[in-house]
Amino acid sequence: MSAQPAPITLNEISWPDYQGLDSFAKAGLFQHKGRPYHALLPQQFDRPMLDRIEALATMIRKIAKTRGGMNYLQSLLSEKRAMLYFAQPSTRTFLSFYAACQITGLHCAEVRDAHTSSEIKGESQEDSVRTFSSYFDLIIMRHPAGGFAERIAWMLSHTDRPVPVINAGSGKDQHPTQALLDVYTLQRSLEKRGGVAGKKIAFVGDLARGRTVRSLAWLLTLYEDVFMYFVAPETLQLGEDVQALLQSRKVSFTLTDDFEAVIPEVDAIYMTRIQDEWDTAHESNLIDTSKFHFEERHLKMLRPDAILMHPLPRRKEIAPEVDADPRAKYWRQVRNGMWVRTALILMMFDRDTEIDRYYHDLTRD
Amino acid sequence: MSAQPAPITLNEISWPDYQGLDSFAKAGLFQHKGRPYHALLPQQFDRPMLDRIEALATMIRKIAKTRGGMNYLQSLLSEKRAMLYFAQPSTRTFLSFYAACQITGLHCAEVRDAHTSSEIKGESQEDSVRTFSSYFDLIIMRHPAGGFAERIAWMLSHTDRPVPVINAGSGKDQHPTQALLDVYTLQRSLEKRGGVAGKKIAFVGDLARGRTVRSLAWLLTLYEDVFMYFVAPETLQLGEDVQALLQSRKVSFTLTDDFEAVIPEVDAIYMTRIQDEWDTAHESNLIDTSKFHFEERHLKMLRPDAILMHPLPRRKEIAPEVDADPRAKYWRQVRNGMWVRTALILMMFDRDTEIDRYYHDLTRD
């Protein structure tokens, strides 16, 4: 019917060829019929898909307010099973996905510590994951090695029982669902002011190594006229690759180390933690990061309608006294993560139209 | 409408003020509309509430006997999720709560080892628990630090998403649900003789450090004319604080180290284990505790209608040959724990009246 060549799919490409692709070309291979088959890279999400996930998350959140609504949600994927394969410890991301699965009725099993598997008997890690995946309909995966989730998705696509894979963080790579929840929090918190478009947003802290910033900065390029401030000590400033990406997308931004000058200017501040787990020789200790903390006294410098975010966990980046201020949205961010992940999973399994119908009936009454 | 000052609630009191209260005043802060909102201290339970929990546990136990009944029970809280946060290892208490949650349909997630959380990234433990709690409707918590569950309940009551907390044991503190199941076992096993009221009950073993004895002794003061024997070597006898409490409640009791003299006198014997995990210098090894063991030969000294209890785990306090005697109730105690915890959870969520209705319909047929 079509004169176009069929798009290359993940099971038709070799691993070396795959690795030669850029993130956008890779991302195209994870889509299937306009939805994410896998969720591995933030580059998979275009603006209509972000809008759809956000609308879904909001409907789910409202449906979940009643006993009947929750029981309905739990019927949506009750016939399926998910494996949460977490080779890298992360209770918070684990629990967020676990709760999201429970909301949809997905039955979960966890594999936390790879050392309890039979890898000790000399099996390859790919054989292990392929074996475990035999029992499940979805794999949610966190791994210390960059690109591991993509490798597993590629490997399974070459078997006769491929299974969708969600990247819950791998190595220093991008962490796509964190970025989704951050965008959702921004949109929701700035909703009365028209959402993200046209806003000024500051990223503060360890911008060189934090994977959340890379992912989020990319997604924000999908909104019109966002201006970004990157506020960091020189050695932790944003990588040149991300800067180049922003320039290519014609996004206006500025780099600075003067946090207090930026606070009154912006609509949203996204604080991050010094990622000293990536240090090679405790070099983070040499940097004075106290200038990049949000202290109680900063509250009066912040616009009354601005918001303050943090992906958590925090150390000293935000003083606990700030928590009670209504502009502090980092605890809401946590819960938003659960709703966004629920929305993503339902979308991957093509059950999101059932949400539309239920919500329509609910709000008509 | 009322001239009375509104009662102080947990979110209106500072932590230092809270800590200055006695257990009874604290306990009042955990109630909400005549039910336990949190379950943290045995002092929360008055006699009507104990009677109610016992009646509920018995109804639940009977409903659970059929396939239809179990499926009904599982519908009661199927829309909710519980986190079992067990920072201190305890498979038996964990499984008892886990099974209780499953009976009510509550979806569970466990956090066993705090070291797998991002506390390693320098987050405070309170931030961790607050984050985790975001995904759940109930927290069941065991922690090595005394008062930790109360601190979390207090902390969450100051946020915009408080969640009920059940204390599943913290430090050397009281362990309220253990005491509830002990009372239930006593009442149920002595039912034909009119229940606990008017009975003679011996506590044997490590009365200085066992948290179950402290909690249970308090709850038994709510029954008329209970006489208590505290049977222990001198260095492990009941603390003066508990003795003072009993005296203030006008409870008759006696302290002794002559176990064999007590056995024929009593209606129930509650054996306990030497809690040498609290030793500071292996001092327990210096005490001859063999005189405080229940041996097979003691069976013929025991009244034919008396019962023998133990919170388990046991070491040598009760000889295995005793297990087959019908007066040995410690295995039934274990299973009673599951029913009592189920009852408590349903009561906390105000679903217990649904049990009344179902049970009424069931027994009418």
Place this chain on the structure above:
Amino acid sequence: MSAQPAPITLNEISWPDYQGLDSFAKAGLFQHKGRPYHALLPQQFDRPMLDRIEALATMIRKIAKTRGGMNYLQSLLSEKRAMLYFAQPSTRTFLSFYAACQITGLHCAEVRDAHTSSEIKGESQEDSVRTFSSYFDLIIMRHPAGGFAERIAWMLSHTDRPVPVINAGSGKDQHPTQALLDVYTLQRSLEKRGGVAGKKIAFVGDLARGRTVRSLAWLLTLYEDVFMYFVAPETLQLGEDVQALLQSRKVSFTLTDDFEAVIPEVDAIYMTRIQDEWDTAHESNLIDTSKFHFEERHLKMLRPDAILMHPLPRRKEIAPEVDADPRAKYWRQVRNGMWVRTALILMMFDRDTEIDRYYHDLTRD
């Protein structure tokens, strides 16, 4: 009604008497009304029972293909709870049973590491398991000590709340559900050629220590005219006890170390791994096992309708290039394990006739 003496049951025999029985006499004690009450030894399964389990597994597999079918399956045991007690690490067997339970609706709890239990407080392991079992309706158990699952089944049969026990592998003992899934894979893969009967089957590798071979060889004696090749280096050849068993059942077999001569002769090859975890002094390193590997070049020597199996995990016994060949059935074997375990559990709980009815209605439409 009967002149026959009542059969001895597990709760009427002492442990020493039990231990004096041979495997067939033991196996008889685990049956109840023609079904397995416990599933502990492969000797429990006669040919009609194997045929039944295989038929059930196939029906379940087909019912599970639809959303309605899966939801139906999950209603079958939704009122029950299973404990997976895995004192020995094995993620793959654990997940297979876990998924099987989830398919039937059984609610699971896991006990992985015995060190987290209160055994540290000096409790006996039997007391621990008896306590844990109080909360559950089924125990699925893996343990490093041979005979442990049988001991627990025996111990619980002497209490007033016995619970069925499935042996998921103990010590070097037999591993009955692995053998069931192997037979199912053989039957299913050779179905068009009349199933296992009359076929030539080669076992290759570590035949002295692999528990799967012992169990499977026994079950294959229940099929007519099976010829077996045992292909191994001399020091890892099949034990004389199994050889004697085969001779007593009049099964034809041959021992050899010439793998390449056997490949073209057989209908199925069952590869196994060198079980060097049972080495006492790294003696496996002294054996050249490369002659017992299935390499890519062997594919053209294999009959076009033959199949290649492996219980996994593999090391170098099968080259990864072989995986894509349609005769390689080891990945399907993994998934068959889940279906067979589902079938076994439903049969143990007498819910298999519900499957017959549902499947009949389904295929009539």
